[in-house]
Amino acid sequence: MTAFAVESCGLTKRFGRQVAVNAVDLAVPRGAVYGFLGPNGSGKTTTIRMLLGLIRPTSGGHALLGERMPGGAATVLPRVGALVEGPGFHPYLSGMDNLRRLDAADRTARAATADARIRAALDRVGLGAAAGKRFRAYSLGMRQRLALAAAMLASRDLLILDEPTNGLDPQGTREVRSLIGALAAEGATVLLSTHLLSEVEQVCSHVGVMHQGNLVAQSTLEDLRAEAAPRARVRTDRPADAARVLRELGLTEVTHDGDSATGVLGPVAPEKAVATLVHDGVPVSGFAVVAADLEEQFVALTGEGFDVSG
Numbered sequence: 001m002t003a004f005a006v007e008s009c010g011l012t013k014r015f016g017r018q019v020a021v022n023a024v025d026l027a028v029p030r031g032a033v034y035g036f037l038g039p040n041g042s043g044k045t046t047t048i049r050m051l052l053g054l055i056r057p058t059s060g061g062h063a064l065l066g067e068r069m070p071g072g073a074a075t076v077l078p079r080v081g082a083l084v085e086g087p088g089f090h091p092y093l094s095g096m097d098n099l100r101r102l103d104a105a106d107r108t109a110r111a112a113t114a115d116a117r118i119r120a121a122l123d124r125v126g127l128g129a130a131a132g133k134r135f136r137a138y139s140l141g142m143r144q145r146l147a148l149a150a151a152m153l154a155s156r157d158l159l160i161l162d163e164p165t166n167g168l169d170p171q172g173t174r175e176v177r178s179l180i181g182a183l184a185a186e187g188a189t190v191l192l193s194t195h196l197l198s199e200v201e202q203v204c205s206h207v208g209v210m211h212q213g214n215l216v217a218q219s220t221l222e223d224l225r226a227e228a229a230p231r232a233r234v235r236t237d238r239p240a241d242a243a244r245v246l247r248e249l250g251l252t253e254v255t256h257d258g259d260s261a262t263g264v265l266g267p268v269a270p271e272k273a274v275a276t277l278v279h280d281g282v283p284v285s286g287f288a289v290v291a292a293d294l295e296e297q298f299v300a301l302t303g304e305g306f307d308v309s310g
């Protein structure tokens with residue numbers, strides 16, 4: 001059994017001249033909650049559609065739960081729950097009846113257990129009380145919850161969720177995040193796409209960062225945090241002199257402004273930096289070691305900011 005629930009090699013999709021997804025090598029370990037992070041238009045949805053076999057890659061290939069796609073689709077897709085551009089819900093049927101219809105259309109689902117599974121899925125996404133309401137009367141958030149319930153009608157080994165908290169209010173967002181944690185605790189692998197760094201920080205064990213169709217980083221969140229290079233920040237009324245001393249000491253990315261100088265410490269010990277500054281006659285009124293946060297790292301990777309609200 002391969003260690004990866006999702007594995008791709010050189011996955012590429014062109015639309016005319018535009019390369020929407022460029023040679024992406026995904027590696028989503030089994031049991032991970034993998035945050036597929038990137039700004040709008042970076043190629044996340046296109047990648048997910050290829051993974052699920054909804055569109056054909058221009059080149060490259062992938063496997064889900066160890067089965068090569070698209071050949072293994074019939075075997076593997078019943079074990080995969082997906083949320084991508086909501087399934088076609090019928091506006092005049094209730095949420096419950098919509099799920100009945102979807103479940104009946106799934107040849108691998110057991111009819112005898114349908115009602116219990118549908119009830120359980122609706123309850124898990126907090127739609128139990130609104131189960132009998134017509135879909136057309138559902139708010140955007142309720143529609144999103146119903147799509148999530150549809151992805152969970154059967155027990156799944158892998159869930160692929162495109163922006164699962166899109167359109168949810170803060171309470172719904174919290175509920176869906178805790179639901180994702182619960183699914184992972186039950187042993188499912190979850191791949192979710194998001195443009196929210198805070199979402200990755202709150203629920204994910206792994207992250208893959210997309211930028212203009214390229215996967216520019218992929219690792220555990222822990223490793224990424226560990227890589228964040230600590231910087232020294234010196235408060236002084238002679239910032240240019242402080243910057244020169246820091247550079248001579250071997251700090252990198254040294255900059256200064258009106259009352260401070262800063263640089264990446266690297267192997268230089270902070271106490272050595274302070275001692276050298278003082279020895280060289282630079283008055284130090286304050287000194288701090290600041291660890292870069294994840295947002296700064298992502299900006300460095302992609303040259304763009306991420307929406308960190310929510």
Ligand SMILES: Nc1ncnc2c1ncn2[C@@H]1O[C@H](COP(=O)(O)OP(=O)(O)OP(=O)(O)O)[C@@H](O)[C@H]1O
Nearest residue numbers: 015018020038039040041042043044045046047195
């Ligand atoms: N069917 C299509 N035809 C032409 N171009 C497309 C098509 N689908 C996607 N694209 C383009 O591919 C690029 C990647 O789009 P994609 O939807 O995968 O990004 P995304 O990261 O999911 O963004 P978002 O969060 O906005 O959905 C975009 O420039 C988009 O315009």
